[in-house]
Amino acid sequence: MNSNPRQLQLVEVVRARGSVSVEALADQLGVTLQTVRRDVQRLADEGLVVRFHGGVRLPGSTTQNLGHQQRVSLHAAGKAAIARAVASQVPNDCSLLINIGTTTEAIARELLGHKGLRVITNNLNVAAILSPNPECEVIVAGGVVRARDLGIIGEPAIDFIRQFKVDIGLIGISGIEADGSLRDFDYREVKVAQTIIECSREVWLAADHSKFNRPAMVQLATLAQVDRLFTDQAPPEPFPQLLQDANVRSMVAPP
Known part of the structure; x- marks a missing residue:
């Protein structure tokens, strides 16, 4: 995926925290809510994150836990x-x-x-x-x-x-x-x-x-x-x- 540096940082934040709200992402990245939502949508379309109401998390299996x-x-x-x-x-x-x-x-x-x-x-x-x-x-x-x-x-x-x-x-x-x-x-x-x-x-x-x-x-x-x-x-x-x-x-x- 050809992500810009902000989107790569967004993925790293989600990876570090597991799940995070859109508002927290906007604060941490120093951008508007609209920008975060556009980034999240693009990353979700690529399968790198999963959206839920008000936030985003890493993709994960519903059938198998981590080691x-x-x-x-x-x-x-x-x-x-x-x-x-x-x-x-x-x-x-x-x-x-x-x-x-x-x-x-x-x-x-x-x-x-x-x-x-x-x-x-x-x-x-x-x-x-x-x-x-x-x-x-x-x-x-x-x-x-x-x-x-x-x-x-x-x-x-x-x-x-x-x-x-x-x-x-x-x-x-x-x-x-x-x-x-x-x-x-x-x-x-x-x-x-x-x-x-x-x-x-x-x-x-x-x-x-x-x-x-x-x-x-x-x-x-x-x-x-x-x-x-x-x-x-x-x-x-x-x-x-x-x-x-x-x-x-x-x-x-x-x-």
């Missing part, structure tokens, strides 16, 4: 900020269910200084991170270990988790769509996460800014099933109203 190591490094500063914010709100002497995801793994690292925790997880990475903490009892669900990220999935994991009722369910997610649905890629992973929601007195969602308007194939839940959201940037439209309507408490923790 685990790629997700660890992607938006790492934002995930670290989210993890610190979540850990600051988790009290000592409480019980938690923690699901699969690189953001929940970052949260586990921030919980190493907590005392009196009982953590049930289907994420072997979370278990390995928390196991050095002598003040934390870690319980691992049984089931099939998914080799690419050491997540545990399947009916045995669901049956095991159903034995518990915990104070807080900490869940990560692959995408939050503009209808308020929370989505992921593996229906087996989704079934376990749905069970975590059912078995938690409060549900806390940890999602960096790139998850907003990111499509994925399988619906896990809706925002109405979430009590608190932790993210690293103010959610774009239409999510502020959706969060308010769903009575979700939001905490933005900038990197």
Whole structure:
């Protein structure tokens, strides 16, 4: 594609942030909204970006997630900020269910200084991170270990988790769509996460800014099933109203 330097910079901004509003692009590039919209349309026609209401994101599969190591490094500063914010709100002497995801793994690292925790997880990475903490009892669900990220999935994991009722369910997610649905890629992973929601007195969602308007194939839940959201940037439209309507408490923790 014969892009001009501004359009190449636009693609780099979207690549760095995952998704971004048209207004933010105009501010960063120092051009008008009309110019950004023309650039976005041209880039979208070439398949380099995808438009959504009020913004733009990178093209992505709705059926397959990125690799685990790629997700660890992607938006790492934002995930670290989210993890610190979540850990600051988790009290000592409480019980938690923690699901699969690189953001929940970052949260586990921030919980190493907590005392009196009982953590049930289907994420072997979370278990390995928390196991050095002598003040934390870690319980691992049984089931099939998914080799690419050491997540545990399947009916045995669901049956095991159903034995518990915990104070807080900490869940990560692959995408939050503009209808308020929370989505992921593996229906087996989704079934376990749905069970975590059912078995938690409060549900806390940890999602960096790139998850907003990111499509994925399988619906896990809706925002109405979430009590608190932790993210690293103010959610774009239409999510502020959706969060308010769903009575979700939001905490933005900038990197």
